[in-house]
Amino acid sequence: MRLLLIRHAKAEDAAVWSSDAVRPLAPEGRRQAQHLGARLVELGLACDQLLASPLLRARETAELLHATGAGPEPEEWDVLAPGHDLSELVPTLARQRDTGVARVGLVGHLPSLAAWAEALAWGEVRGHLVLKPAGVIGLELPDSGSLAGQCTLFWLTSPKLLP
Amino acid sequence: MRLLLIRHAKAEDAAVWSSDAVRPLAPEGRRQAQHLGARLVELGLACDQLLASPLLRARETAELLHATGAGPEPEEWDVLAPGHDLSELVPTLARQRDTGVARVGLVGHLPSLAAWAEALAWGEVRGHLVLKPAGVIGLELPDSGSLAGQCTLFWLTSPKLLP
Numbered sequence: 001m002r003l004l005l006i007r008h009a010k011a012e013d014a015a016v017w018s019s020d021a022v023r024p025l026a027p028e029g030r031r032q033a034q035h036l037g038a039r040l041v042e043l044g045l046a047c048d049q050l051l052a053s054p055l056l057r058a059r060e061t062a063e064l065l066h067a068t069g070a071g072p073e074p075e076e077w078d079v080l081a082p083g084h085d086l087s088e089l090v091p092t093l094a095r096q097r098d099t100g101v102a103r104v105g106l107v108g109h110l111p112s113l114a115a116w117a118e119a120l121a122w123g124e125v126r127g128h129l130v131l132k133p134a135g136v137i138g139l140e141l142p143d144s145g146s147l148a149g150q151c152t153l154f155w156l157t158s159p160k161l162l163p
Numbered sequence: 164m165r166l167l168l169i170r171h172a173k174a175e176d177a178a179v180w181s182s183d184a185v186r187p188l189a190p191e192g193r194r195q196a197q198h199l200g201a202r203l204v205e206l207g208l209a210c211d212q213l214l215a216s217p218l219l220r221a222r223e224t225a226e227l228l229h230a231t232g233a234g235p236e237p238e239e240w241d242v243l244a245p246g247h248d249l250s251e252l253v254p255t256l257a258r259q260r261d262t263g264v265a266r267v268g269l270v271g272h273l274p275s276l277a278a279w280a281e282a283l284a285w286g287e288v289r290g291h292l293v294l295k296p297a298g299v300i301g302l303e304l305p306d307s308g309s310l311a312g313q314c315t316l317f318w319l320t321s322p323k324l325l326p
Contacts, residue, residue, distance in 0.1 A: 043326065126312075129316050130303070130316065151291065153292050154321070155320060156317070156320075157318060158318075160206070
């Protein structure tokens, strides 16, 4: 199974929105998400399942990925909100893997996404992966067994490096 | 300073060449290297310096990157041949960084390139980075101080994911 960890696209300025949970994408962010969705389709990386953080900027990003054909209607997953540990994701990811899901897209936030990727690939978190808004980390899960420290990294890109 | 670790493009079949050192690129590999060079130019990632392993498939890859404008005339660097340790590269890389070189491209082989990248970003080698022929790993070096375990990964792509 392949996992695409997708950071929400560029959002409106935090300073002008009273609630972080309903801060929407900026116009540039909407373009980034649409572009990413089109690229994923073109690259043969459309997802079988799209899971998004409940925060608006992540849900909007996932909706735009869906609208461009990069995955089915997104589902909200509370564990993708800020502040959750990889251990809260792993049982679900392992179950998806074991039921034959080929490609899952998780739309969420920093620092969690980059930290989870490091923990999945190296078993520890160093903060040495750069993930820009609308950037993607691609991980390949092992066919069986535990996930932490056992995944391989096959892709890391920012929107600028995916023209 | 940014470092682009570039694996040589697809080479001719090892079974039909008596010496591994003079095994040339396959026609598909030449196309991959030209495409990568054009993409690096377009993305603003042309290199200030191109260093290549002395093995023919790496030198040919570097020459094609140069021909497409992705860097100056390549220089051979024995340390990029198979079998060298990161410790043999680090003094030269640190010197380039300290003299203000912005972007260096190193064209070489597996498993060294992926192992060096892991050692530069995480301080240890796990073999969990996937680097395809004509694939690229992009690392950002810290502005000063030691390199091992102190670099950040900003890019990892295969030719398929860089259309």
